[in-house]
Amino acid sequence: MIQVDCPFCGKRNLTEFTYGGEAHIARPENIAEISDAEFARYLFTRKNPKGTHQERWNHAMGCRRWFNAVRHTVTDQFWATYKVGETAPLPPAGWDGVLSKSEFEATTETGAK
């Protein structure tokens, strides 16, 4: 069972959370004017990548806060979790989802893996 690091409560078991799909999909400000195609994109089109994914989580059985996370979809390693409104802390392109952020940064500094 994976652990999710709630930015408000800390690390908790997956069973306390619900998943909210891709993050940073803003509701169009001019939603009344956009075309049907744009509306459909907003409603239905999602990335579903193999690799780094920015996504939403809700600490449903805890503080009830929604927050965002950067997770590797192959390894389930989280790069970071962050509050709504904060800029996504994205990993460098070379991140393969194995090392945690601190481990990755430590190895990059020493130049060794």
Add this chain to the structure above:
Amino acid sequence: MAQVNRVTGKGRVNRSKPVSFTFNGKSYQGYEGDTLASALLANNVKLLGRSFKYHRPRGVYTAGSDEPSGLVQLETGAYTEPNTRATMIELYEGLSAASQNCWPSVRWDVGEVNNLGSRLIPSGFYYKTFMWPASWWESVYEKAIRHSAGLGKCPEENDPDVYEHRHVHCDVLVVGMGPAGLSAALNAGRSGARVIVLDENAEAGGSLLTTGEDIDSKPADQWIADTLAELDAMEEVTVLTRTTASAYYDHNYITAPERVTNHFGPRQQGVRERFWKIRAAQVVLATGAHERPPVFAENDRPGIMMASALRTYVNQYGVLPGKQVVIFTNNNSAYAAAIDAKDAGAEVTIVDTRPSPSGPAFEAAKAKGIHIDEGYGIVATKGKHGVKGCEIAPLSNDGRSVSGKSILIPCDAIGVSAGWNPSVHMWSQARGKVAWDPAVACFKPDFCQQKVRAAGSCNGTFDLAGCLAEGAEAGVAAARDAGFDGIAKAPVAAAEEAFDLRPIYYVPSRRPVGEGKKAFHDHQNDVTAADIHLAHREGFISVEHLKRYTTTGMATDQGKMSNVNALAIMADLRGDTIPGVGTTTFRPPYTPTTFGAMAGQSAGELFHFTQKTPMWDWHAANGAVMEAMGDYLRPLAYARPGESTKAAENREVKMVRQSVGVYDASTLGKIDVRGPDATQFLNLVYTNAWDKLKVGRAKYGFMLNERGMVYDDGVTTKLGENHYHMTTTTGNAAAVLAWLEDWLQVEWPDLDVHLTNVAEQWAVCSLAGPNARKVLEKLTSLDVSAGAFPFMTMKEGKVAGVDARILRVSFTGESSFEINVPARYGQYVWEQIMEAGREFDIIPFGTEALHILRAERGFVVVGQDTDGTVTPMDLGMGWIVSKNKGDFIGKRGFDAPEVARGGRKQLVGLLTDKRDYVIPHGSHLVEMATQAPPVKTVGWVCSTYWSETLGRSIALALVEDGRARIGQSLTVRNINGDAEKVTLTDPVFYDAKGERAHA
């Protein structure tokens, strides 16, 4: 004579404590410290059961958790457990066990005919054989196969034992307490890290209990005792024996069932098994290795076992499994077993596949006077219920055939070894890769993304000194990565000779594979080398296909013995290498785990919580028939003695229309909405406008999803300038709250609004009927007359002396008062209402009556009359969608072509031509009754009831262009053959002007 195979002066069993037990009804004696397997072997009982498919006689093959064939039915009745491994059952006084898969007895088994006819039942035979007639599969074939195959029998009573879960965190989890694991735990523990170290066996020590080698110049026993004492003295270290790390999940989450009282036998007080759920920062796997058997003809007779197991029985249990022992090996490791058996008094012969073995082990065996047949293999074995002899012959140089004359060796036990497989199961479960090491001919742990290390023989390091060193390094490294510093200090042991293994997996016999005697690689699922050849011939050459076609490795032993041999035989057939053929992924659990342990405390009443309203006790005491809604159990109806539920519902409907009833509406979702932007928030989440609502007034609203479809509904009351009380449907309550929080927190964080779930803070008594006001007047001094307390308003005051919010809303169509009181007064107020209503013959009514009453009035239930594809306009409720206000969730959805198109399903009423025909729920409506299938359906019935008020059946349906069809006829078509005519009507069947609710 009792315990004929017991050896004096050997073993760790307590000879001053004899233990009595029965096997197949016969009484035996063993000693404290025995397993069932060792005690049976001590009594020279080698035939334990019959095999899965061919009903061949089988006995124990190992001395540990990898046991494939020494499986017994333990105990009886509710305490019985099938397929328990005799090698893992600690002997206790009064133990009772029996053989499996045999009838009438294990020695004389009718099913043995399967073995004689085995040519007719190869792998996959039932797919090929039982093809016709198809109808016979379930009625005849499956029953016959299930009767013939299989092993133990499931208990048929509830499990009477108690189990528990325990959740723990640690810095370092060490799995295994052999030399590597103990060394790792010592070194990690000395750093101050929080360490859990566990082992599946009753005693720590692993292989040391058998080999007895010196460590740090101390005998093994002493070193183990000293190590455990040191670990015990460390405050942050937990030592768990009889605890199997059975599953390795993501983010270092490991589950480990602990056998707490199993070894005392059934009917113990307290917890039987404890299921540990461990979150470890770092893991060290020191799970050891399993000896690999060679696959040779008739290698399954009772008395044949792993060489290391034979040595364990001699050294750990003081049991010599046979007087004439043959050791069949391709490497040096088995020589120690030969020497120990010889020392214990056996006559020993070594059959070594290597043409000219040499080295210290070889010399030591020779010096003991043990005869060694060099370059030989076993080509056949003899004996009916146990091995009586074996036939050996010289192997060719390439090891693919036999040449020369056979020699017959009489024997009553054979110890076999074809090398060692690191126990990489947990590593594999952790998503770790494994790589083939040709030097030691086995798969070893390779890369793993989790925070895990392997140490010792599970890492392919087989010498004791190496295991201790690796354990120490891994323990310190794991602690360091968890934030604790230490310096590795490895316990010291003498250097050892390498295995010097001649890889051989399938040992040839005089006849081609499949034509001679059976050579088993999977002893539990009865799969032979010939089955792999068959799979190969039929094209199942992928390891995944091979596994599924032959069932290799799919038994409860998880292929601990069989997998590598199967891969090797397939690799040979494919002309490929073993790693070229690939491996399958090991999955949890490592060894069979009881359902009781997995369920823990969550059984019976604690399986799932039941939400109860504050008036639950009253309902239960007054004939309530309960129905589940969400996590709630709520009254469906209140049946009087001798009254059917249906009759109760009709009586309740009648009484609400005629006089008065009270309904427990406490299950509704309730959200306290507060903040300067509360009104704006409601405008965004509801379709109607909330700006003009005055304090003390209430409004019904629809929530839509972004696509414009009805999502939830409820009444929201304005309590203060920036304060609302919102209600939601019962089943959707939690989801709606989370959804509203989503919009507030993510999309509109600038709105200053706070949502508080108050669903369980309020008890709600909904008083409904023409006499509702009269009942309420007896309980309150408030003016509740129609003029002073109009429809859709709220009053605060005392009811039965309790602070209450009274709301005039109606879901029944009758004049109603929804009395909200603090939850703790719910049952008191309810009882006061029942008392006050006595003169009006007040009745409690349940959800079914409520639903009939609302259907008569044409009110929808979201989730019953809607299915996520229905807009307010489809329901004929376009009036609830504000044309004047700005944006709200779902507004843009109305512009989508799907919503604008004609022919959408619309809510209508249905009246059956036959007044008493109540349409089955979910029935479909068609235009022509006589059309042959496929028939297009034009709609479906969403609510359907007998209306006691109207004395006829009524229904609501969603029908294409329904409103335009009002007055027309359609036909209900059902799978049961019904074809009944209905007439479409307005969905309101009763009190079309809504006057009664306002009265």
